[in-house]
Amino acid sequence: AQSVTQPDIHITVSEGASLELRCNYSYGATPYLFWYVQSPGQGLQLLLKYFSGDTLVQGIKGFEAEFKRSQSSFNLRKPSVHWSDAAEYFCAVGAEEYGNKLVFGAGTILRVKS
Amino acid sequence: KAGVTQTPRYLIKTRGQQVTLSCSPISGHRSVSWYQQTPGQGLQFLFEYFSETQRNKGNFPGRFSGRQFSNSRSEMNVSTLELGDSALYLCASSPYRQGNGYTFGSGTRLTVV
Numbered sequence: 001a002q003s004v005t006q007p008d009i010h011i012t013v014s015e016g017a018s019l020e021l022r023c024n025y026s027y028g029a030t031p032y033l034f035w036y037v038q039s040p041g042q043g044l045q046l047l048l049k050y051f052s053g054d055t056l057v058q059g060i061k062g063f064e065a066e067f068k069r070s071q072s073s074f075n076l077r078k079p080s081v082h083w084s085d086a087a088e089y090f091c092a093v094g095a096e097e098y099g100n101k102l103v104f105g106a107g108t109i110l111r112v113k114s
Numbered sequence: 115k116a117g118v119t120q121t122p123r124y125l126i127k128t129r130g131q132q133v134t135l136s137c138s139p140i141s142g143h144r145s146v147s148w149y150q151q152t153p154g155q156g157l158q159f160l161f162e163y164f165s166e167t168q169r170n171k172g173n174f175p176g177r178f179s180g181r182q183f184s185n186s187r188s189e190m191n192v193s194t195l196e197l198g199d200s201a202l203y204l205c206a207s208s209p210y211r212q213g214n215g216y217t218f219g220s221g222t223r224l225t226v227v
Contacts, residue, residue: 035216043204049130055142056190090157100145100208100216104157 002027002093006105013081014113021076021108023091032094033074034102035065039087047089050074061085086112116140118219120205126225132190132193135222139186139207145169146188148180151202160203163188195226 003026013019032051036044048059055067074091083085088109092102099101119138127133139146147170149161159172163182180190186207192199202223206216 032215036218041220041223044206044216046215048219051213093158099164099170100147101163101172101217102160103159104149104155105143 002031002048002095002098003101004093004103004105005092006089006108008093008108009106010109010111012111012113015083016080017044018108019076019078019081019085021089021091021110022075023074023105024072025074025091025093026072027095029095029097032096033065033067034092034094035059035063035074035076036090036104037087038090038107044090047076053063081110081112083112086110118205118207118217120203120210120219120222122222123220124223124225127195127198128227129195131195132191133195133224134189134206135203135224137188137190137203137205137207137219137225139188140209140217143207143209143217144186145204145208145210146182146186147208148188148190149204149206149213150174150205151221152200157204160190196199197226198222 006026034048034049038044048057050057050067088107090107092103096100121136145164147162151157159213162170166182177193202221204221206218
């Protein structure tokens with residue numbers, strides 16, 4: 001069965017500092033991997049996705065993620081965090097045989113201090 | 115291009131009642147999925163509909179059901195509501211059957227009292 005682990009429940013970074021949010025997944029075949037962001041009381045917005053090909057994926061709002069098969073990881077990064085990036089971030093995994101079903105991690109709440 | 119529209123945004127129901135939530139996907143999107151989000155369980159997959167057929171179902175009791183209409187709009191129904199059904203219910207649409215990622219709606223916040 002698919003599973004996703006986001007080991008950090010909360011992360012606090014200073015505005016302008018770099019950010020890395022961790023995501024580890026468990027799945028036997030090649031997964032589809034996603035990062036979503038959710039602001040309070042809102043739905044989820046897709047930041048980026050990986051299906052195949054280049055393992056470094058660029059997304060919106062200056063985010064990128066790197067797929068590392070050997071580590072079963074798909075960590076999200078941003079070189080310089082802005083106060084508006086404060087939100088909850090979810091990593092998700094899917095697979096071709098599961099159609100559009102995604103399994104989500106528990107989320108990481110990002111706080112940005114000025 | 116309009117996004118995914120969910121109605122109503124907020125709902126308060128009493129235990130034992132039933133509720134119907136509505137979702138209008140992005141125009142041209144044929145796949146609609148539903149998720150339940152709670153602080154304790156996180157985001158959990160309820161079911162997916164594609165071209166009016168349920169294609170996938172999560173581990174929820176039979177009280178949770180859904181359907182999709184020919185215009186791709188979807189509804190989900192919860193019967194005999196329990197306190198534990200209080201959650202944010204998110205609808206998401208996708209143009210394709212597999213693996214394209216979703217566009218989510220803002221959700222319906224259901225409170226069961």
